[in-house]
Amino acid sequence: MRISCPCCGPRDRREFTYYGAADYLNRPALDADASAWDDYLHLRDNPAGETRDLWYHDPCGTWVAVTRDTVTHAVIAAEAVA
Amino acid sequence: MMRYSGFRVFTQGLTGNTGWRAAWRKPAPKPEYDVVIIGGGGHGLATAWYLAKNHGITNVAVLEKGYLGSGNIGRNTTIVRANYFLPGNSEFYSHSLKLWEGLERDLNYNVMHSQRGLINLFHSDGQRDAFVRRGNAMLAQGDDAVLLDREGVRRMLPYLDFGQARFPIYGGLYHPRGGTARHDAVAWGYARAADQRGVDLIENCEVTGIDVENGRVTGVQTTRGMIRAKKVAMVTAGRSGQVAALAGMRLPIESHVLQAFVTEGLKPVIDHVISFGMGHFYISQSDKGGLVFGGDLDFYASYAARGNLPMVEHVMEAGMTLMPMIGRAKVLRSWGGIMDMSPDGSPIIDSTGIEGLYLNCGWNYGGFKAVPASGWALAHLIATGQPHETAARFRLDRFATGHLLDEEGTGSQHNLH
Ligand SMILES: Cc1cc2nc3c(=O)[nH]c(=O)nc-3n(C[C@H](O)[C@H](O)[C@H](O)COP(=O)(O)OP(=O)(O)OC[C@H]3O[C@@H](n4cnc5c(N)ncnc54)[C@H](O)[C@@H]3O)c2cc1C
Numbered sequence: 001m002r003i004s005c006p007c008c009g010p011r012d013r014r015e016f017t018y019y020g021a022a023d024y025l026n027r028p029a030l031d032a033d034a035s036a037w038d039d040y041l042h043l044r045d046n047p048a049g050e051t052r053d054l055w056y057h058d059p060c061g062t063w064v065a066v067t068r069d070t071v072t073h074a075v076i077a078a079e080a081v082a
Numbered sequence: 083m084m085r086y087s088g089f090r091v092f093t094q095g096l097t098g099n100t101g102w103r104a105a106w107r108k109p110a111p112k113p114e115y116d117v118v119i120i121g122g123g124g125h126g127l128a129t130a131w132y133l134a135k136n137h138g139i140t141n142v143a144v145l146e147k148g149y150l151g152s153g154n155i156g157r158n159t160t161i162v163r164a165n166y167f168l169p170g171n172s173e174f175y176s177h178s179l180k181l182w183e184g185l186e187r188d189l190n191y192n193v194m195h196s197q198r199g200l201i202n203l204f205h206s207d208g209q210r211d212a213f214v215r216r217g218n219a220m221l222a223q224g225d226d227a228v229l230l231d232r233e234g235v236r237r238m239l240p241y242l243d244f245g246q247a248r249f250p251i252y253g254g255l256y257h258p259r260g261g262t263a264r265h266d267a268v269a270w271g272y273a274r275a276a277d278q279r280g281v282d283l284i285e286n287c288e289v290t291g292i293d294v295e296n297g298r299v300t301g302v303q304t305t306r307g308m309i310r311a312k313k314v315a316m317v318t319a320g321r322s323g324q325v326a327a328l329a330g331m332r333l334p335i336e337s338h339v340l341q342a343f344v345t346e347g348l349k350p351v352i353d354h355v356i357s358f359g360m361g362h363f364y365i366s367q368s369d370k371g372g373l374v375f376g377g378d379l380d381f382y383a384s385y386a387a388r389g390n391l392p393m394v395e396h397v398m399e400a401g402m403t404l405m406p407m408i409g410r411a412k413v414l415r416s417w418g419g420i421m422d423m424s425p426d427g428s429p430i431i432d433s434t435g436i437e438g439l440y441l442n443c444g445w446n447y448g449g450f451k452a453v454p455a456s457g458w459a460l461a462h463l464i465a466t467g468q469p470h471e472t473a474a475r476f477r478l479d480r481f482a483t484g485h486l487l488d489e490e491g492t493g494s495q496h497n498l499h
């Protein structure tokens with residue numbers, strides 16, 4: 001499996017650390033109620049097929065949002081998280 | 083009903099083994115059941131058996147989309163142990179191990195349960211302290227634990243590399259009642275026993291919809307037609323997210339792939355189960371002689387049921403670090419299973435917001451040893467409406483309320499447990 005780092009180009013999966021679903025990008029407001037935090041931290045769509053998740057490219061320190069297929073392991077797109 | 087016994091093996095041997103019959107029926111689905119269990123893995127089949135045996139509920143169907151045992155129940159590395167630490171987990175796995183110890187008689191089936199002992203190695207003073215604490219928790223729960231120093235480990239496992247500097251072996255926590263069992267036999271044993279009590283085991287039957295009317299479950303849609311049911315249990319391990327979505331639920335589960343490996347058959351060489359947590363490696367030897375071993379998740383969400391090469395390399399390296407002798411063995415096969423990872427590493431056995439609909443999932447990579455106690459607890463919940471005392475903390479709402487059971491203390495990230 002190879003992921004195209006927006007900064008470094010196509011790199012081996014071993015250079016990346018997986019964090020979790022892209023849900024982590026939607027951080028609730030500090031005063032949001034507990035259910036919003038439960039949603040954010042725990043609940044997942046967990047699709048069999050196309051998904052979007054967060055990977056960290058260790059050599060350059062870029063957070064990358066990767067669109068990929070959880071059934072075939074094909075990587076479809078990768079973009080830097082602003 | 084045919085009982086299995088040594089005598090029957092003997093007489094069948096003398097008569098050309100012509101008298102054996104199929105271990106379970108292949109019934110067509112009936113239009114309606116009292117209880118429908120979705121998923122014919124270890125947990126689904128055990129639930130059916132304990133519903134019949136403990137509660138006399140036999141108008142039950144287990145619906146399996148493939149064949150019985152095609153999921154993780156037939157893919158795991160068969161370790162059975164009760165060495166958990168947290169209240170909530172401790173009593174549950176303790177109960178499970180006791181059920182394992184009587185399982186073969188209970189099911190009249192040889193599941194090859196072998197209490198060969200499990201040794202968890204440690205490599206620093208801090209890790210030793212943590213294992214002393216865990217061992218004390220195990221003793222307090224009424225289970226067994228023995229602290230081994232370096233020489234104690236060397237006496238039992240002389241073939242480990244005691245000279246290696248990166249993770250020097252300081253000792254191990256020995257759990258004598260831990261061991262292994264033949265995984266498929268566990269599925270087959272529960273299946274046969276449940277079938278004999280009248281449970282319908284329906285293979286090649288995928289559930290494609292869950293029918294809910296006025297907040298109550300009324301049945302399921304399947305590839306073999308609609309089946310009505312008063313109660314429905316979702317017991318689909320790695321596929322739990324998708325099955326629950328059929329009922330409009332979003333679960334605290336992320337599915338990951340875990341790989342395992344087996345070598346060619348060798349003469350007996352590894353007598354115990356050995357766990358090298360620091361290296362992400364564990365190993366035992368099957369009764370056929372193959373070395374069965376594995377490591378960690380591939381670490382990214384996956385439904386592929388096969389892994390990638392980096393983890394293969396990592397597991398092999400860890401194995402060679404711990405016991406260089408295994409470098410001579412040839413790997414025969416490797417495979418993967420879809421793991422239902424929960425955010426605290428502990429399972430869920432609970433009712434849902436929909437009346438009559440139950441959920442059993444979140445087994446991470448430790449759900450084989452849990453099969454008896456999980457089936458027992460889910461059957462209790464379905465029959466009585468109350469959680470069983472050994473599984474009372476496996477609630478679905480614990481993530482929202484903060485009552486997590488984070489055995490490893492790694493936080494709310496699904497792949498870190
Ligand atoms: C490589 C590996 C090693 C492991 N090692 C260990 C170990 O050493 N010790 C331990 O305790 N645990 C271990 N585990 C974990 C253990 O195997 C699982 O936690 C456990 O088997 C999961 O429960 P199950 O048996 O019910 O799952 P499964 O056998 O996966 O059962 C779920 C069933 O549901 C069916 N299903 C899914 N969707 C549908 C649908 N829509 N309709 C109908 N049926 C459906 C599936 O086909 C499947 O048969 C390991 C797992 C793996 C993959």
Ligand SMILES: [Zn+2]
Nearest residue numbers: 005008057060
């Ligand atoms: Zn980069």
